[in-house]
Amino acid sequence: MTAHSLVLVVLLAAPQDVGPPGARNPCVSCHQGLPEPEAAAHSFAEWRASAHGGVVTCDQCHDGDTTTAEQPAAHRGVYPSQDYRSKVYGTRIPATCGACHQQELGFFTESRHYAQLTATRRGPSCVTCHGSMAIRVLTADGLAATCSGCHNPEQGAPPDAPVAARRLLVVLQQADSALPATEARMQATDARRRAGAARFVRQAREASQEARRAWHAFDLALMEQSASQVTTGLRRADSVLAGRSPR
Amino acid sequence: MTPAGAVLVVTALLMPQAPSGRAAPNACVTCHERLPATTAGGHSFQDWRASPHGRAGATCDKCHGGNPAAANAEAAHQGVYSSRESRSLVYYTRIPATCGSCHQPELEFFSHSRHYNQLVTTGRGPNCVTCHGSMAIQVLSPGDMENTCSACHNAERGLPSTAPVAARYLLVLLRQVEFGIDVSERLAARTPEPARRDAAVHLRQARETMQRAREGWHSFALGIVEATLLQAAQGARRADSVLAGGARR
Numbered sequence: 132m133t134a135h136s137l138v139l140v141v142l143l144a145a146p147q148d149v150g151p152p153g154a155r156n157p158c159v160s161c162h163q164g165l166p167e168p169e170a171a172a173h174s175f176a177e178w179r180a181s182a183h184g185g186v187v188t189c190d191q192c193h194d195g196d197t198t199t200a201e202q203p204a205a206h207r208g209v210y211p212s213q214d215y216r217s218k219v220y221g222t223r224i225p226a227t228c229g230a231c232h233q234q235e236l237g238f239f240t241e242s243r244h245y246a247q248l249t250a251t252r253r254g255p256s257c258v259t260c261h262g263s264m265a266i267r268v269l270t271a272d273g274l275a276a277t278c279s280g281c282h283n284p285e286q287g288a289p290p291d292a293p294v295a296a297r298r299l300l301v302v303l304q305q306a307d308s309a310l311p312a313t314e315a316r317m318q319a320t321d322a323r324r325r326a327g328a329a330r331f332v333r334q335a336r337e338a339s340q341e342a343r344r345a346w347h348a349f350d351l352a353l354m355e356q357s358a359s360q361v362t363t364g365l366r367r368a369d370s371v372l373a374g375r376s377p378r
Numbered sequence: 379m380t381p382a383g384a385v386l387v388v389t390a391l392l393m394p395q396a397p398s399g400r401a402a403p404n405a406c407v408t409c410h411e412r413l414p415a416t417t418a419g420g421h422s423f424q425d426w427r428a429s430p431h432g433r434a435g436a437t438c439d440k441c442h443g444g445n446p447a448a449a450n451a452e453a454a455h456q457g458v459y460s461s462r463e464s465r466s467l468v469y470y471t472r473i474p475a476t477c478g479s480c481h482q483p484e485l486e487f488f489s490h491s492r493h494y495n496q497l498v499t500t501g502r503g504p505n506c507v508t509c510h511g512s513m514a515i516q517v518l519s520p521g522d523m524e525n526t527c528s529a530c531h532n533a534e535r536g537l538p539s540t541a542p543v544a545a546r547y548l549l550v551l552l553r554q555v556e557f558g559i560d561v562s563e564r565l566a567a568r569t570p571e572p573a574r575r576d577a578a579v580h581l582r583q584a585r586e587t588m589q590r591a592r593e594g595w596h597s598f599a600l601g602i603v604e605a606t607l608l609q610a611a612q613g614a615r616r617a618d619s620v621l622a623g624g625a626r627r
Contacts, residue, residue: 315622
């Protein structure tokens with residue numbers, strides 16, 4: 132819990148840092164001057180360019196001691212990802228990412244994917260779809276290739292599940308596409324209708340975020356439900372803006 | 379084209395010009411609207427009246443045959459058969475051709491589908507009314523889809539069981555994209571020229587693409603439909619960005 136508190140404190144403090152983000156972190160200040168290690172799954176430059184880059188420093192996922200710049204002491208607790216003691220060992224990745232991404236972890240632990248991962252060590256973890264450090268996120272087109280590693284007739288996972296998931300991902304991505312136009316319309320509407328619509332637009336926004344979190348449960352019905360809540364919010368806003376009662 | 383087919387097409391072309399969506403008096407209609415609903419019929423007269431066909435004035439004879447110009451009931455019903463008879467225009471394997479005499483693009487796509495192939499080769503396959511009901515009373519909603527499709531798409535029959543789920547999500551997507559275009563059009567209506575005119579080009583394209591997606595759905599080549607829908611969605615987004623620029627001006 133101390134480690135979790137530390138992570139949270141660092142996250143909260145990060146945006147207020149002055150100068151290059153993460154520059155005062157000894158992992159960062161040392162590794163940015165080093166050549167890329169050949170064994171590592173990702174590079175320092177990838178970290179810099181990733182969603183975590185500059186804000187969430189190496190030690191948060193790899194462990195180590197940031198109170199010292201001494202090489203051996205600084206690497207205390209850092210292990211190769213193939214070592215079960217590593218915080219980025221396959222089965223430990225969800226807990227490591229989940230230290231910050233708690234809601235996503237909550238949904239993921241309800242999934243059959245998570246059950247497979249913990250019971251058989253054959254199952255997707257966070258990096259399967261997001262890459263190390265969330266360098267990327269699986270696109271709809273990349274989904275079939277990734278999922279078919281297990282979702283194939285030999286492995287026994289339903290081979291056609293990725294087809295449905297892929298389409299649902301397209302639905303999810305499309306769900307809030309009417310948001311900008313709805314907001315632009317609100318600007319051109321009188322204050323009373325604007326206020327009425329704002330509530331539903333807010334609901335749509337929240338539903339959109341919730342849908343992205345709920346995705347991690349890999350429960351198609353739940354995903355569809357949360358994606359359609361976005362559309363419902365926007366349809367209601369649309370009705371209010373048109374002077375009808377929300378439906 | 380058969381003379382009957384030609385009559386149907388001509389009638390279809392004429393329909394939109396009928397005053398207030400009603401066709402000229404038709405003997406089938408004027409007689410049947412006074413009769414009690416038949417218990418044997420697959421649908422009632424009221425169903426027809428409320429359906430898109432009732433509103434557009436596509437009268438009974440267009441789908442059931444018969445002669446509305448005849449002098450008496452017997453002559454008027456010549457060529458009208460029970461839908462269980464293979465002679466009937468609404469016998470299930472003949473339904474696609476009957477609907478398709480007006481809805482040609484849909485028939486064209488459908489006749490290239492595996493569904494159609496199943497229907498004509500084995501007699502087991504969906505036809506127009508499976509999704510649309512008699513006279514297009516309804517259109518299958520995403521929630522209904524699995525129930526309907528699972529009659530064949532189930533493990534016993536060996537058909538891919540996720541196909542209806544994927545189709546269901548595609549229908550959700552179709553509605554989303556259509557809604558997105560609606561919203562963009564409403565925004566356009568509130569935006570001054572020239573942005574409105576520039577956006578209209580994208581919106582017209584989006585609508586046309588949407589129409590292609592709707593027609594293409596009947597091929598059940600859903601990957602193509604999805605790509606077409608996303609293209610329509612892109613048109614709406616382009617319109618949105620033109621309109622966003624216009625609002626700033």
